[in-house]
Every structure is written in structure tokens, then in C-alpha cells.
Amino acid sequence: MAGVVALVLLLGGCRKPVAEEPSGGRAGGGGGAARPDWGKWGLDALRPAPVPPEDKPLKLGGKGPVKVFSTVPTKDRVVFVTIDDGQEKDPKFVEMLRDLRVPVSMFLTDGNVRDDYGYFKPLQALGNHVQNHTLTHPVMPHLGPEGQRREICGAQKSLTREYGTAPKLFRPPFGMWGSATQEAARECGIQGIVLWTASMQIHDMQYDDPNKKLHNGDVLLAHFRGPKQLRGESMTKMFAEMLKRIRRQGFAVARLEDYISFR
Secondary structure (H helix, E strand, C coil): CCCCCCCCEEHHCCEHHHHCCCCCCCCCCCCCCCCCCCCHHHCCCCCCCCCCCCCCCECCCCCCCCECCEECCCCCCCCEEEEEEECCCCHHHHHHEEEEECCCCEEEHHHHHHHHHHHHHHHHHHCCCCCCCCCCCCCCCCCEEEEEHHHHHHHHHHHHHHHHCCCEEECCHHHCCCHHHHHHHCCCCEEEEECCEEEECCCCCCCCCCCCCCEEEEEEEECCCCCCCCCCHHHHHHHHHHHHHHHHHCCCCCHHHHHHHHH
């Protein structure tokens, strides 16, 4: 879809299109065979994620514009957690994901992570993928085609160098994109542009669904944020609140990339 879409303001400056049984077993994440330690973080266990489907429900790549999506078509009762930017680098959050083994996809902005690329490597070692969120977090449609290519390809180069694999997914800052964004993403090796259906704020979630419901295959948004942005709350507290809401609605957290077939 060409042009800029309607937007809603989200925490940390992100906006997006308006329209678009407890067990300690596998929670969809890596990190070994040990059972997740939910109690350490004041949480009840999430339901375990199912085995990833062999026939991936979302197929990307090939000819034509890069696909833009905010949900994955699946009957599995799963949602997908994505975390943006990389501004906050709380060691306790690494400990939390090691303990809980909840899978996330990290959409990193190079300008926010270059002061400490190493922080995200233990998270990557848990099986969490590093994806592209530009060099400097601009409003993409405000740039010309070359500027958009520079932002995406520049981040692609630095993230590939630091983390060893080229990102295949891209999240446009503020959820703003157009046909030129799709073209730039394709030229930089991106196969999918990822939006979201609900986002975690400080203590609660903001939903596309007016009934405040999650749905199978929803992509959820959070940020690497700390007390300065979260009004004194820690990232681990914010993430725990997010998991409580996911559990309350009866969902497991699965790994986004496990449901995607890349070219």
C-alpha cells in the first residue's frame, strides 16, 4: 500500500496504523532444558508454546513488494513479542529472559545500540533474532528513496557485522511506511515489514481491538526502555506486566521467525 497510513501515538515515540494450562515446559524460547523460573519474577507460568509448524503459515520473499503484516495467520493460540530500539540495556532483563526463556524478536536501531552492541549478544544466544529498525529512527516517508535505502541498508550492514546474520525483517520507525519504504527494504535484503496489533505501555497494553483482546498470531510491541522513560519503573517490571496480560488472555508466546518461511 502506497502512501502514509493513519497513525496512533505509542510510548517512546512509536506510532502505527490504526487499521491494521500453565506449565514450566517449552515456552517457545531457547536457553536449554531447565524449567523456567517464573516464581523468581513474581509470575505464574505461561502456557507452553506448541511445536513450531513445519508448514510455515506466513511466506515471505519472492517477487513483488515486500509484504507488510501485523499478524500471522495461525490457529495456534500464540502471540509474538517484539522489542524495539535498544536504548535501555538492563542486565536484569538478560537474567529475566534466561530464567523465563520467553522468545522475543529484537528490532534494533543502530544509533541506540552502537555504544554497547555486546549487550544484545546474550539475548541473541538464547535464540532471539536481531532484526532491522534503521540507523537513526527517522520518519521514513519524510525521506527520499535514497535516504530510506541509506537508513535500512546502513543498519543491515552494521547489524550483520555485529551479530553474524543479516536481518530479514524490518520495522519502520513510528510504524510509518510507503511504497518507497517497501522498495528500499527489498533492495536492502529485507523480506517482511513488521507492524503490530498491541503495544505495552508502562502498566497496561494499548490494543487495536476496541475490546482489548489479543488474537491468534498477533504481533505485540514493547521497547528496550528504563526508568527515565517508564516513570521510574524498570524494564523487567514492564515486561512482567506484559506477560501477565498475555497469560490472562490464555496465550503462549512463540517465536515470530518460527512461523515464517523466508525465501
